Amino acid sequence: MAYISNDVINEIRNKTDIVDVVSKYVNLTKKGKNYIGVCPFHDDHSPSMSVSPEKQIFTCFSCGATGNVFTFVADFEKISFVEAVRLLGEKVGVSTQGNSFAVEKKDDYFEIYELANKFYQNSLFTSLGKNAIEYLEGRNIDKETIKKFGIGLSIQKVSLTDYLVNKKYSVDKLNEVGLTNDNGNDIFINRIMFPIYDLSGNPVAFSGRIYNTKDTSKYVNTKETDKFKKGKILYNYHIAKEHLKKNDTIIIMEGQMDVIRASTIGINNCIATMGTALTKDHRNILKNMANNIILCFDGDAAGEKATISAIELLEDTGINIKVVRLPNGMDPDEYIIKEGKESFLYQIESASNLIDYKMELLKKNKDFGNIKDISSYINSVISELVNEKDDIVIELNLKKIATSFNVNYDTLLDKYNDLKKKNKTVTKEVKPRKVYDKYGQAENNLIYYMLKDSKVINMVEKRVGYFPTKNIRQLSNEIIYYFHKYGIISVADFISYISDKEELLRTLKDILAMNIKEEFQIEEIEDYIFVINEYHKEVKINDLNKKLREEKDPLKQAKLSEEIMKIRGVKK
Ligand SMILES: [Zn+2]
Numbered sequence: 111m112a113y114i115s116n117d118v119i120n121e122i123r124n125k126t127d128i129v130d131v132v133s134k135y136v137n138l139t140k141k142g143k144n145y146i147g148v149c150p151f152h153d154d155h156s157p158s159m160s161v162s163p164e165k166q167i168f169t170c171f172s173c174g175a176t177g178n179v180f181t182f183v184a185d186f187e188k189i190s191f192v193e194a195v196r197l198l199g200e201k202v203g204v205s206t207q208g209n210s211f212a213v214e215k216k217d218d219y220f221e222i223y224e225l226a227n228k229f230y231q232n233s234l235f236t237s238l239g240k241n242a243i244e245y246l247e248g249r250n251i252d253k254e255t256i257k258k259f260g261i262g263l264s265i266q267k268v269s270l271t272d273y274l275v276n277k278k279y280s281v282d283k284l285n286e287v288g289l290t291n292d293n294g295n296d297i298f299i300n301r302i303m304f305p306i307y308d309l310s311g312n313p314v315a316f317s318g319r320i321y322n323t324k325d326t327s328k329y330v331n332t333k334e335t336d337k338f339k340k341g342k343i344l345y346n347y348h349i350a351k352e353h354l355k356k357n358d359t360i361i362i363m364e365g366q367m368d369v370i371r372a373s374t375i376g377i378n379n380c381i382a383t384m385g386t387a388l389t390k391d392h393r394n395i396l397k398n399m400a401n402n403i404i405l406c407f408d409g410d411a412a413g414e415k416a417t418i419s420a421i422e423l424l425e426d427t428g429i430n431i432k433v434v435r436l437p438n439g440m441d442p443d444e445y446i447i448k449e450g451k452e453s454f455l456y457q458i459e460s461a462s463n464l465i466d467y468k469m470e471l472l473k474k475n476k477d478f479g480n481i482k483d484i485s486s487y488i489n490s491v492i493s494e495l496v497n498e499k500d501d502i503v504i505e506l507n508l509k510k511i512a513t514s515f516n517v518n519y520d521t522l523l524d525k526y527n528d529l530k531k532k533n534k535t536v537t538k539e540v541k542p543r544k545v546y547d548k549y550g551q552a553e554n555n556l557i558y559y560m561l562k563d564s565k566v567i568n569m570v571e572k573r574v575g576y577f578p579t580k581n582i583r584q585l586s587n588e589i590i591y592y593f594h595k596y597g598i599i600s601v602a603d604f605i606s607y608i609s610d611k612e613e614l615l616r617t618l619k620d621i622l623a624m625n626i627k628e629e630f631q632i633e634e635i636e637d638y639i640f641v642i643n644e645y646h647k648e649v650k651i652n653d654l655n656k657k658l659r660e661e662k663d664p665l666k667q668a669k670l671s672e673e674i675m676k677i678r679g680v681k682k
Contacts, residue, residue, distance in 0.1 A: 114206045119180075119195055119606045125202040128166045128179040128602070134310060134351065135186055136398040150186055150398050151175035155428040166602035167622065174623035178602040181609070191609040201310075219337050222279055222287055223305075223313040229270055230262025230303040230316075239263045242302055245321040250374060250447070258349075259370055260305045264298035264318060271296050288315065288332040298330065304366050306331075306338065306384070309395065311348035314338045317366060317384070331384070341389035344396075345369055345382035351399065353378040359402040361458065362388075362420070364413065368406075368442035375451040377458070380406075388420045393427060402430045404461050409436035409445075418471070421464065425497070432461035465503060468494050484515055492522065496529050549645045552638035553582045557618070558626045559635060560589050561601040566635055567593050573639050575646065581617040588614065647677050 129145055132138060138145040138161060149159035152173035159170040169176040175185070184194035199206045200220065233239055234256070242263045246256060255261075264270065271290045275281060284290035291297050301318030308314045315332035332338055346369045350360060361380040363369055369380045379400075383392065396403060405420050407413035417433060424431055434457050436445050446454045462470070472490050476483040488511055495504050508526060512519040546554060556574070559566040571590050577583040585608075592607055593599050601622070608614045651674055658670045 114192060114195055116603075116607055118199070118204065118206060120603045122195060122199045122202060122204045122206075123166070123179060123602060123606060125204065126179050126198050127163065128168065128182070129161055129163050131179050131198070132161050132168060132182055134348075135182075135395075137354070137400065148398055149173060149175060150394060166600075167605070169623055171623060171625055174619065176619045176622040178605040180606060191606075195606075197310075218279060218283060219287055219314070219335075220312050222274060222284070222289070223315075225274060225277060226270055226289055226316075227260055227262065227305045227313040229273055230264055230298075230305075231260060232262075233265050233268060234261065234263040234302075238265050238267065242321055246302065251370065252374070255370060255374055258373065259346075259366075260313070262303040262305070264296060264301050264303055266299045269296055270298070286335070288335050288338070297332075301330065304370075306343065306345060306366075307348050308337065308343055309347050312337075314343070340384055340386045342391045342395075343384070344392060345384050347381050347395070347399075350379050350381050354400055358400050359404060360396065360400040361404045361406050362396075363442050364407050364416065365441065365443070371443040371446050372454075375446060375454065377455075383416075387416060388423050390423070393423050396424065397427045397429065400429070402432070404432045404434060404458060406434040406436070406442055406458070406461075408439070408441040410439040410441075413439075413441070421468075425464075431464045433464065433467040434458060434461045435467075463503070465494060465498055465507060469507070478515075488515065488517065488522070489525075492526050492529060495526060496533050548641055549578055552641040553577055553579055554621045554624060555626060555630075556635070556638050556642070557582060557585055557589070557621050558624075559630050560586065561599060561604060562628075562630075564593055564599050565632075567599065569635055569639060574642050577642065578645050581613060585614050585617055651677055 129138065132147070133145075136147040136150055136159070138147040139157070141160075143162070143164060145161040145163070146157040147159050147161070148154045148157050149170040149172060151170060152158075152175070154170070154172060158172035159168055159175070161168045167176060167178050168182055177185070179198065180191055180194040183189070183197060184191050187194070187197075189197070196206045234242055243256075246261070251261070271281065271284055271294060274284055274289070281290055281294045285292065285294075289297055298316060298318040300320070300322065302321050304317045304319065305313040306315040306317060315335070315338035317332075318330045320328060334340065345366045354360065357379050359379060361372070361377065363372070363380055363382045364385060366382050366384060369382045372378075372380045403424065405417050407416045407420075414435070417435070421431060421433075436442065436457065440448070442454070445457070469491055472487055472494070476487050478484055478487070491507065491511060495507055498504050498507075504526070508522045509519060511517065512522055556566065556570055556577075560570055567590060570586060574586070577586055588608055588611075589599065589604065592604055596603075605615070605618065608618065654670055654674050654677075658667060658674070661667050661670060
């Protein structure tokens with residue numbers, strides 16, 4: 111197993127702020143001392159997750175997910191703890207190499223892509239890039255936009271593979287990461303190169319577009335790799351995320367050119383799915399990104415299909431969804447070129463509400479001269495309204511149908527109410543909390559406060575003989591050991607320290623998610639210690655009582671009674 115020393119792990123954690131890192135994935139709002147956001151680890155509809163800048167931990171009081179910055183990244187990205195440490199270490203410039211007795215090789219992926227990205231960008235501005243620049247400027251992509259999106263150029267005469275081999279990367283590695291083909295040649299030749307960034311803003315793939323020939327496919331993308339999975343990446347996420355701080359709406363488009371074009375007219379809160387259907391991973395990313403989404407896919411039939419499936423996927427996330435359908439099958443790029451900025455802004459501002467869009471959609475292929483079609487239309491509209499939360503929207507729409515089709519409003523309302531009753535959604539069950547007796551509670555509280563204040567560690571060490579529960583006992587021993595070794599206690603670092611002890615970590619997470627109050631009095635600690643020590647007395651007394659019941663000899667009976675009273679502290 112990979113190994114990184116605790117000193118290095120703690121150094122990386124010290125240089126990293128959990129609020130910065132978590133807010134790359136989740137929208138956070140300041141609330142008192144902490145930040146709150148929608149929990150990405152359960153189907154959360156209201157912000158249940160709290161991030162503490164002071165303690166450098168996060169906690170979801172609904173599903174119990176909790177940990178430090180490393181466990182957050184590990185759980186979110188579905189990578190190991192050690193990988194999360196590496197990833198964050200790279201960001202703050204702390205090497206985890208040389209430190210590692212790891213069998214696994216160092217992953218050069220990000221380094222290679224960083225170099226390739228710079229290489230292509232430089233090529234664009236050489237004399238060999240003249241035609242490509244002209245082509246881009248002809249399409250109204252100016253130098254500023256080129257720089258902003260890191261657009262570059264692959265040229266046949268200048269081999270990226272040779273360049274990277276000179277930098278000591280093997281051809282096999284370049285083939286593995288999708289830059290070199292099986293014959294050892296560049297995959298991208300004579301294409302305008304659009305880097306694709308992962309959620310953290312690292313280039314992980316390219317999309318190469320032809321510009322001076324007509325004989326090959328318009329776009330070639332890097333093959334899927336372990337770092338580039340279309341279903342988990344949204345084009346322009348890292349830039350759009352920054353702009354969301356001002357504007358809580360994200361616009362989803364299909365292609366990267368749509369996003370780049372929108373940026374040229376000052377719309378920066380756009381992301382693109384790069385031609386794939388939205389996935390559940392996308393859904394989780396979006397859920398944590400913004401409260402409002404505008405779907406602005408291509409105006410053609412395929413775009414409509416994509417819109418409908420995106421709605422199905424996003425509908426129950428609690429995100430407010432609006433839809434733009436561009437006319438004449440145009441995509442946003444074409445529309446902005448042809449119709450201009452003002453017209454596109456108008457399309458965005460007048461985006462349809464979900465229910466209006468659906469009602470329009472339901473009209474398709476219906477003949478309103480036909481009573482059967484009318485009735486089927488009304489029924490499907492009512493089924494849709496059942497999912498609507500806004501009472502005013504429901505009432506207005508029912509009235510609208512009543513008027514348009516000359517149907518009694520009350521009949522529609524009855525029908526709606528019937529359906530609503532049937533559909534009553536079962537509220538999601540939240541994991542029931544374990545119930546602890548007074549001993550369990552004392553144990554949990556002591557562990558919690560030991561991690562908060564070294565005074566408590568000293569008291570426990572001196573006065574608690576032995577915690578009744580095995581995991582608590584081990585946890586307490588680890589805390590004491592940690593404190594003696596480092597001379598300081600920090601819950602965030604202690605989490606790293608026990609990260610490979612799965613059972614202990616789970617016990618600790620349970621305790622952190624209990625919402626135990628922050629402040630404590632020394633008398634409370636005395637009480638908990640008293641309760642724990644009482645436990646052992648109780649166990650002994652129970653044991654003696656059992657013996658007493660079985661004992662026939664009066665003399666021995668008297669002896670046992672005396673012993674019990676002695677433990678109880680009662681003098682004869
Ligand atoms: Zn949660």
